[in-house]
Amino acid sequence: MKLYCDPISTTSRPVLLFIAEHELPVEIVHVDLMAGGHLEPDYLALNPNGIVPFLVDGDFKLGESAAILKYLARKAGSGAYPTDLQGRARVDEAISWFSTQFHAYFCLMVCYPNIGVPHGAPPELTQALMAYGADHAPRWLKVLDQHMLAGRDYLCGSEITLADYLGVSYVLLGELAAYDFAPYPNIQAWLARMQARPHFAPVFERFFGLVAYLRGQQAAA
Ligand SMILES: N[C@@H](CCC(=O)N[C@@H](CS)C(=O)NCC(=O)O)C(=O)O
Numbered sequence: 033m034k035l036y037c038d039p040i041s042t043t044s045r046p047v048l049l050f051i052a053e054h055e056l057p058v059e060i061v062h063v064d065l066m067a068g069g070h071l072e073p074d075y076l077a078l079n080p081n082g083i084v085p086f087l088v089d090g091d092f093k094l095g096e097s098a099a100i101l102k103y104l105a106r107k108a109g110s111g112a113y114p115t116d117l118q119g120r121a122r123v124d125e126a127i128s129w130f131s132t133q134f135h136a137y138f139c140l141m142v143c144y145p146n147i148g149v150p151h152g153a154p155p156e157l158t159q160a161l162m163a164y165g166a167d168h169a170p171r172w173l174k175v176l177d178q179h180m181l182a183g184r185d186y187l188c189g190s191e192i193t194l195a196d197y198l199g200v201s202y203v204l205l206g207e208l209a210a211y212d213f214a215p216y217p218n219i220q221a222w223l224a225r226m227q228a229r230p231h232f233a234p235v236f237e238r239f240f241g242l243v244a245y246l247r248g249q250q251a252a253a
Pocket residue numbers: 041042043044065070082083084085095096097098
């Protein structure tokens with residue numbers, strides 16, 4: 033198997049962490065987003081969406097980080113994607129929640145504008161998005177803190193699931209905005225738990241490098 037990805041990408045890191053923790057025999061192919069590797073003709077021929085991550089398993093090709101995580105978990109027989117009906121539905125629910133509500137209000141409006149995404153958006157649109165996100169993101173952060181993570185170590189219970197691999201990458205985007213998670217102690221504890229996992233640091237190294245670079249630029253401005 034081959035995974036086309038870039039550790040700078042929010043949606044690549046969950047898959048890279050899962051692969052590392054499960055020691056899966058997957059060749060990692062770096063598609064350098066900053067250098068435009070995702071727009072090279074060879075890559076577009078493989079994945080017309082021109083985004084990462086992207087998995088190739090023999091003749092089978094698969095995009096979308098959540099779908100890739102589920103495929104790898106089924107293939108590896110990982111307990112991170114439970115096999116019982118309701119346990120699996122709970123994981124699916126959390127993954128959908130992160131990919132929709134949380135991603136829209138927190139990632140797109142609060143975090144990404146700090147690195148110039150959406151590219152080329154007029155400044156007034158970016159300002160409006162950020163103001164709207166600042167007002168509305170706490171609604172979803174409260175749900176995460178006071179319900180999804182209340183009284184449990186991981187999103188779906190006492191064991192890590194695919195939802196945690198995906199969710200932690202989205203929530204940590206808050207670092208791009210120097211977001212203050214102090215009002216959310218369960219989120220803080222969960223972030224610390226996830227960051228203590230042995231394979232976490234190498235997978236997130238480039239992301240935290242970007243965060244440090246941004247902080248340096250802000251301090252110099
Ligand atoms: N829904 C997709 C989103 C993938 C995605 O947007 N990847 C970004 C990096 S985080 C990308 O490749 N962006 C390149 C571009 O938009 O041109 C998934 O979960 O895999």
